[in-house]
Amino acid sequence: TFQICGESKKNVDATESWIKNLILKEQFENSISDELIENFDERQIDILADFQRRKHVTIQLENKLSPPRIKISGISRDVCFVSVEVQKMIQKIKDTEEERSKAELVYNLVEWRYPGSNDTIVAFDKLTNMQLEDAKIAKKPHLTVKINKKNYKVDLNTLQANDDQGKTINIQRVPKNEDKQSIELPVQWEDMQDQRVKLVNLKPSSQEYLEVQNKFKKNCPSFVIEKVKSY
Numbered sequence: 001t002f003q004i005c006g007e008s009k010k011n012v013d014a015t016e017s018w019i020k021n022l023i024l025k026e027q028f029e030n031s032i033s034d035e036l037i038e039n040f041d042e043r044q045i046d047i048l049a050d051f052q053r054r055k056h057v058t059i060q061l062e063n064k065l066s067p068p069r070i071k072i073s074g075i076s077r078d079v080c081f082v083s084v085e086v087q088k089m090i091q092k093i094k095d096t097e098e099e100r101s102k103a104e105l106v107y108n109l110v111e112w113r114y115p116g117s118n119d120t121i122v123a124f125d126k127l128t129n130m131q132l133e134d135a136k137i138a139k140k141p142h143l144t145v146k147i148n149k150k151n152y153k154v155d156l157n158t159l160q161a162n163d164d165q166g167k168t169i170n171i172q173r174v175p176k177n178e179d180k181q182s183i184e185l186p187v188q189w190e191d192m193q194d195q196r197v198k199l200v201n202l203k204p205s206s207q208e209y210l211e212v213q214n215k216f217k218k219n220c221p222s223f224v225i226e227k228v229k230s231y
Helices: 011-027 033-037 042-055 078-107 126-137 207-217
Strands: 027-033 058-062 069-075 110-115 121-123 140-146 150-155 160-163 168-171 170-174 197-201 226-230
Touching: 027 078, 033 078, 042 058, 042 078, 069 078, 078 126, 110 126, 110 168, 126 140, 126 170, 140 160, 168 170
Parallel strands: none
Antiparallel strands: 027 069, 058 069, 110 121, 110 170, 140 150, 150 160, 160 168, 197 226
């Protein structure tokens, strides 16, 4: 609010008209339409309200339109600033949804697991699952993840994870079939280290060796037992 004083009413009116024209020239309105505006939650609404107070702009959220629209009006520089911030908010929601969709897709293909309590196996959350798979594909040597609210450094070659106190646990990478069911690996399975075929020497005392030995003894007096794994 300001007061105009002058020698005559005519001069005051002219000055008032001039000031109003200057203000109108600075007024600007911008509309942003995007389907993702419908996903604005209470946090985003509070940010818009804060912009209205700090930047002295008027913001109208029109959710019933298709696509939803945000209309911003005020001084041009403030409208431009708020418009850029609203676009950033929309892009952040878009990035989050794309990341969630990708994580779901990766989870349908492979499941990363870590040991839980009482000899249970626990699946990583879908976001961490995707991060582990992306790191493995990119041939990164290590990745830090959260397990039970503690940081673990995962060796993506040995599939061992170490916490800050030196505790080591083994994690698993389990591919899934088309029915999205986990492909359970044999208890004796060893990491293939990205090899498609691997020759494994069996100990004579191992269960696998003894089972094959008993079968071969029936027909073959002399033999050597080795295991060939394929990816």
